[in-house]
Amino acid sequence: MGTLYEDIVGYGGEVFGEEHMETLRECVQCGKCTGSCPSGRNTALRTRKLFQMALVDLREEIFNSPELWFCSTCYTCYERCPKGVKTTDIIRTIRNLAAKEGHMSVPHRMIGVYVMKTGHAVPIGPDQMKLREAVGLESQPPTTQKYKEQLEQVQTIFRTTGYDAMIDFDWDAMNLKGMEKKGGKKK
Ligand code: SF4
Ligand code: SF4
Known part of the structure; x- marks a missing residue:
């Protein structure tokens, strides 16, 4: 160094x-x-x-x-x-x-959690889904949020690159270690 x-x-x-x-x-x-x-x-x-x-x-x-x-x-x-x-x-x-060196801010680490759980840094919520439907679109675009089976590929990238360890990700809780469990697909 x-x-x-x-x-x-x-x-x-x-x-x-x-x-x-x-x-x-x-x-x-x-x-x-x-x-x-x-x-x-x-x-x-x-x-x-x-x-x-x-x-x-x-x-x-x-x-x-x-x-x-x-x-x-x-x-x-x-x-x-x-x-x-x-x-x-x-x-x-x-x-x-x-x-x-372990100094990533919690909000930035949480973005990693969202990507791990949905494939999106900013997941599409109920309000956005309604807006999409109002203009004639499907409530969800054809991404990992809709095709959850594809999420495994995203999660494999995170495991392979060590990003999960970098943000101190808890695979059982699908959240940052020490954070309350908030649903999501268990691995
Ligand atoms: S604009 Fe900012 S980075 Fe550029 S010379 Fe000035 S203080 Fe430095
Ligand atoms: S927010 Fe924009 S202007 Fe401010 S430091 Fe970052 S890049 Fe520069």
Whole structure:
């Protein structure tokens, strides 16, 4: 394990290329990213501060920051940064590093639970089903939510990649470990 910057360049570089990730070093702390951030208007997310923390190697602090998970990956800051810092991809990489070390936020882990149980990050609920029917569609699209037998393939991907362990998934409860059982297909 190197510095956080080295890990961002090394790990993110495998996906985006090292030059892409090295743009982090170009940050001049102008704050345009923070000023552009739709999420930051309503949350404690301060994009500029995240990059400052990353550059001074505050690894544990950034991994334990709830704000790290408030980014909606809208790419507004990415488009507006005057220094060409690949902001959103850097945030995504920091999240991946944090997740590998067991710091994924509960709401993000719950998205994994929904995918595990329905195949959808945002399952289709009764209200959406009524809306679909109102415009002449079947209540459910032809996805794993309708064809539950296909869910096994989704769950196999999660098992094979170790994503279930990463989010601390309880296969008996079909929920995060320690969470109340809320139905779903048992394995
Ligand atoms: S807009 Fe770009 S240069 Fe300015 S603080 Fe944000 S990342 Fe750094
Ligand atoms: S990509 Fe994330 S940090 Fe950047 S503006 Fe959008 S929500 Fe804010």
